[in-house]
Amino acid sequence: MLVRRYGWDGLLLEVDDPAAWFRTLRAARERGELTCEEIVPAARTVLLRGVRGEPRWTDLTPSAAPPAPPSRLDVPVHWDGPDLDAVASAWQADPARVLRETEFTVAFCGFAPGFGYLAGLPERRWLPRLASPRARVPAGSVALAGPYAGIYPRSSPGGWQLVGRTELVLFDLDREPPALLAPGTSVRFTDA
Amino acid sequence: MLEVLAPGPLATVQDLGRVGYAELGVSRSGALDIAALRLANRLVGNPESCAAIELTYGGAALRAHTSVWCALTGAAAPLSVDGRPAPYGVAFGLPAGSSLAIGLPRYGIRSYLAVSGGIAVAPVLGSRSTDTLSGIGPEPLNTGRILPVGPGDPGARAASSVLPGAGDARRAAAPPARDAVSPEVRGPETGAMPASGAGPFAVDFVPATMPGGEIRLRVRRGPRDDWFSDPGELLRHAYTVGQGDRIGVRLDGPPLARAVTGELPSEGLLAGAVQVPGDGRPLVFLADHPTTGGYPVVAVVHPADLGLLAQARPGTRVFFHGSQR
Numbered sequence: 257m258l259v260r261r262y263g264w265d266g267l268l269l270e271v272d273d274p275a276a277w278f279r280t281l282r283a284a285r286e287r288g289e290l291t292c293e294e295i296v297p298a299a300r301t302v303l304l305r306g307v308r309g310e311p312r313w314t315d316l317t318p319s320a321a322p323p324a325p326p327s328r329l330d331v332p333v334h335w336d337g338p339d340l341d342a343v344a345s346a347w348q349a350d351p352a353r354v355l356r357e358t359e360f361t362v363a364f365c366g367f368a369p370g371f372g373y374l375a376g377l378p379e380r381r382w383l384p385r386l387a388s389p390r391a392r393v394p395a396g397s398v399a400l401a402g403p404y405a406g407i408y409p410r411s412s413p414g415g416w417q418l419v420g421r422t423e424l425v426l427f428d429l430d431r432e433p434p435a436l437l438a439p440g441t442s443v444r445f446t447d448a
Numbered sequence: 449m450l451e452v453l454a455p456g457p458l459a460t461v462q463d464l465g466r467v468g469y470a471e472l473g474v475s476r477s478g479a480l481d482i483a484a485l486r487l488a489n490r491l492v493g494n495p496e497s498c499a500a501i502e503l504t505y506g507g508a509a510l511r512a513h514t515s516v517w518c519a520l521t522g523a524a525a526p527l528s529v530d531g532r533p534a535p536y537g538v539a540f541g542l543p544a545g546s547s548l549a550i551g552l553p554r555y556g557i558r559s560y561l562a563v564s565g566g567i568a569v570a571p572v573l574g575s576r577s578t579d580t581l582s583g584i585g586p587e588p589l590n591t592g593r594i595l596p597v598g599p600g601d602p603g604a605r606a607a608s609s610v611l612p613g614a615g616d617a618r619r620a621a622a623p624p625a626r627d628a629v630s631p632e633v634r635g636p637e638t639g640a641m642p643a644s645g646a647g648p649f650a651v652d653f654v655p656a657t658m659p660g661g662e663i664r665l666r667v668r669r670g671p672r673d674d675w676f677s678d679p680g681e682l683l684r685h686a687y688t689v690g691q692g693d694r695i696g697v698r699l700d701g702p703p704l705a706r707a708v709t710g711e712l713p714s715e716g717l718l719a720g721a722v723q724v725p726g727d728g729r730p731l732v733f734l735a736d737h738p739t740t741g742g743y744p745v746v747a748v749v750h751p752a753d754l755g756l757l758a759q760a761r762p763g764t765r766v767f768f769h770g771s772q773r
Contacts, residue, residue, distance in 0.1 A: 260670055260671035261668065261670055261671065262670065262671045262716075262718065262721075262745075262748060263668055263718060263720055263721070263748030263749075263750075263751075264668060264748070264750060264751060265751070266671075266718050266748070268671045268715065268716065278471070293467050293468060294467070294468065294470040294471070294476075294716075294718075295470075295471055296470045296471055296716035296739055296740065297471065297716075298713070298714050298715040298716050298740050299713030299714050299715065300713050300715070301713075301715040301716065302716070303470075303715065303716025303717075303718070305470070305716070305718050306467070364471075364714075364740065365471060365472050365473040365739070366473045366714060366738065366739045366740030367473060367738065367740070368473055368582060369469075369472055369473045369474045369582045369584060370472065370473065371473055373714070410583070427472075429572055429573070429584070433472075434472070434573070435472045435473075438471070438472065439471060
């Protein structure tokens with residue numbers, strides 16, 4: 257692990273397993289062993305913001321990590337995205353079958369409230385972003401870019417390749433918790 | 449209650465922001481010039497955390513449906529209540545039925561209008577702030593919008609009563625009652641100012657620190673300064689404020705050359721992060737920043753200096769200073 261200072265009250269941890277560190281750090285915060293306002297896992301890092309006092313990292317190394325929470329989400333998908341054929345030809349396989357058979361985990365959230373970066377695709381399935389992003393991607397679109405799959409929580413511009421859509425509402429402020437996806441949630445795509 | 453007669457270019461409700469949801473992709477948001485928000489709240493006797501209205505380039509008007517105390521801080525704009533001048537940086541009464549007009553500030557961008565009791569729209573995830581990036585929080589204000597006002601806070605009253613001379617100063621500063629302003633429109637319910645006896649403080653002087661032609665921002669290098677061939681260039685060059693909004697401010701100036709090519713996997717961002725996209729020209733994130741981003745952050749601006757940047761108009765010169773490491 258490498259700790260980089262990030263401004264006046266931030267620490268950026270470069271770690272091998274950000275999701276495990278996220279769970280460990282959150283548990284430590286709940287126990288009062290870590291004081292900070294935000295814990296933001298990402299692809300290879302965890303950002304702590306509003307940190308008071310540098311924690312004793314040796315006590316926090318995720319060997320003692322609590323197991324991944326049992327939260328699991330099935331996402332029913334209509335496989336009718338505009339890039340479905342392009343993805344099928346890049347993969348030489350049926351995208352619906354590949355995605356149904358892949359066990360995804362939310363590596364981190366970002367981009368928009370409720371958007372989870374879903375890790376689990378083997379490297380040979382990684383895809384580039386579109387050369388020019390779409391001005392409007394409909395809410396619920398199931399999309400692929402780089403090592404990740406994702407679901408657009410609301411209509412927005414976007415450069416990911418669209419393979420389908422779901423009717424699940426990913427982020428709803430009238431629900432507790434509002435986001436269906438949190439770091440560590442395991443996700444399975446099914447046929448709608 | 450307040451009614452928005454005209455919102456100006458952009459008016460939003462803002463408080464100190466929403467903390468603890470960044471892991472879900474929800475940024476802190478909140479007032480861009482936090483010091484100005486806190487001051488406006490203190491002037492009207494509110495806790496500093498109350499929600500107020502953040503105006504962008506002024507040009508707004510509101511009508512009071514109930515009597516409130518108001519104070520404007522941040523970008524100094526001319527004010528008038530029913531056509532009579534009202535002071536900047538000082539609490540003044542806005543009797544029920546009267547209208548407040550806020551003109552165009554000469555310097556700065558964002559003005560903060562606090563009202564006694566605070567703007568009491570329903571909080572979302574613990575904050576009343578509008579997040580312009582994610583769309584969380586109340587909609588930006590539009591003409592005709594009715595804003596509820598809170599009942600005021602007994603704690604603030606208790607605090608004010610222990611300050612020596614505060615009571616006298618308050619009485620001296622008490623605005624004329626409604627009947628002294630325009631008796632012809634006085635209705636049975638609209639007469640007096642809030643009868644708390646604990647109005648806001650009078651102050652003789654509120655320092656206005658709006659940037660003129662140039663600003664100096666403290667930075668600390670990192671976390672990705674090692675991605676640039678000479679990150680110290682940031683401190684040696686002068687930059688110019690370009691396009692900006694609540695998400696961030698673009699700076700024009702000599703591009704920073706990268707030492708590491710390739711893409712950085714997305715990582716967490718915070719307000720003040722000086723991110724350098726592919727064209728080498730820095731962008732400083734403000735309150736509505738995305739929670740993660742994939743361009744390297746060369747340095748971070750001190751949180752206390754972000755208000756200055758949020759008030760700097762396009763064309764303002766920007767100098768960074770700080771330790772070389």
